[in-house]
Amino acid sequence: MHRNLIRSPLAATLAACLAGLAACASIPAAQMALPADLNATAAVPVQGIGYGREGSFSVAGEQGRFRRGKDRLELFELVAFDRASTRYSLTLADGRRVETACRGRQTTASVGILVGQPRPFKLECEWNGAVHAHMDVAAPSWIPGTRAERSGRFVAGNVVLEVKSVHDVQGSPLPLEAPIGYTLSHDGRAVGAIELNGPVPRLWRPAGAPLAEPVTLAALALALLWDPAASGH
Numbered sequence: 001m002h003r004n005l006i007r008s009p010l011a012a013t014l015a016a017c018l019a020g021l022a023a024c025a026s027i028p029a030a031q032m033a034l035p036a037d038l039n040a041t042a043a044v045p046v047q048g049i050g051y052g053r054e055g056s057f058s059v060a061g062e063q064g065r066f067r068r069g070k071d072r073l074e075l076f077e078l079v080a081f082d083r084a085s086t087r088y089s090l091t092l093a094d095g096r097r098v099e100t101a102c103r104g105r106q107t108t109a110s111v112g113i114l115v116g117q118p119r120p121f122k123l124e125c126e127w128n129g130a131v132h133a134h135m136d137v138a139a140p141s142w143i144p145g146t147r148a149e150r151s152g153r154f155v156a157g158n159v160v161l162e163v164k165s166v167h168d169v170q171g172s173p174l175p176l177e178a179p180i181g182y183t184l185s186h187d188g189r190a191v192g193a194i195e196l197n198g199p200v201p202r203l204w205r206p207a208g209a210p211l212a213e214p215v216t217l218a219a220l221a222l223a224l225l226w227d228p229a230a231s232g233h
Contacts, residue, residue, distance in 0.1 A: 030197055032181040033168035034204070037190040043202040046223055050199045057088075059203060059216065064090035070226035082106045082228035084123075088220060092213070096130035102221050106139075106228040121150060121228060125221045131156060135218055137163050148178050148227075154218040161186055161214055163222075166193070182222050184215050194219035 048057035054067040066088040073081045084104035091097050107119035120139035127133040137152030154161040165179035184192040192215030195202040201223040205215040 030172070030180065031170045032166045032193070032195045032197065033170050034193060035183055035190040038183075038193055038204045041204045041206075043195070043204050046194075046201040046203055046220070049201060049223060057220075059220070062090060062093055062216075064088055064220070066224050068224055068226055070228070072228075078110055080108045080110075082108065084226050084228060086125075086221065086224045086226075088224055089129075090217070090220065092130065098127055098129045098131045098217065100125060100127050100217070100221060102126075102135075102225065104225060104228065108228075121148065123150075123152070123221075123225065125218075127156070127217055131213070131217060133157075133214065133217060135163065135221060137222075150179065150182075154184070154214060156214045156217070159186070159210060159214050161191075161211075161218055163218065178227065182219070184218055186211055191215060192219060194223050196223060 044060050046057060046059045048055060049066070053069060054065075056063065056065045058064070066086065068084070068086040070082070070084045072083075082105065084102075086100075086102040086104075088100045089097060090100070102123060102125035104121065104123040105119070106121040122139070123135070123137040125133075125135040133154060133156035135152060135154040137150050139148060139150050148165070149167065150163070150165040152163045154163060162185040164183050164185070166181045166183055167175040167177070167179060169176060169180060180197050181193060181195040183190050184194075191206050191211050193204040201219075203216065203219050203223075205219070206212045
């Protein structure tokens with residue numbers, strides 16, 4: 001009888017913990033808010049990226065490999081220099097091959113409780129091989145307390161895509177500080193997006209040429225980046 005009295009509270013506690021874990025596991029991951037132009041477009045998962053430094057990935061049958069890293073140098077807890085690099089290769093559906101190299105950097109300074117970026121985030125990418133393209137994405141401001149917003153352009157020949165970070169989450173009035181994803185627009189209309197939340201990014205892109213390929217190339221670079229604004233890498 002005495003043993004049962006001891007075990008009963010323990011069993012109840014364990015059952016409550018397991019129930020709590022099950023409830024947490026059933027909560028869906030936050031999803032980024034999409035522009036209206038993409039509501040009718042189905043998302044394509046980018047499989048294989050995960051959280052590793054290198055590996056292989058696939059998107060709708062196209063195969064690729066990647067290698068990435070992120071480093072931070074801190075001086076007396078006052079200044080931090082963040083650097084990120086990404087390289088990936090992609091074999092397109094028609095057999096052509098593209099090579100990509102990206103470099104990102106950011107310098108953060110702390111004065112008391114204020115934190116700002118004297119050198120705001122900037123990402124530069126180059127594509128070579130079957131496609132020659134360039135992308136610049138940067139934070140427009142270093143003002144302390146502002147969100148880590150980014151914007152820029154992807155240029156491949158006559159195709160220009162406007163890149164903009166997304167901080168709004170579906171069903172929530174509160175924006176996130178770090179980007180949950182990016183939209184890619186052409187001539188003022190959203191034609192693609194990449195959601196970064198979780199180990200399997202989701203890609204929205206046009207169904208056919210000429211924009212599907214540039215949207216995919218730009219979105220993959222953003223998905224593979226280890227962003228200085230995000231923790232956990």
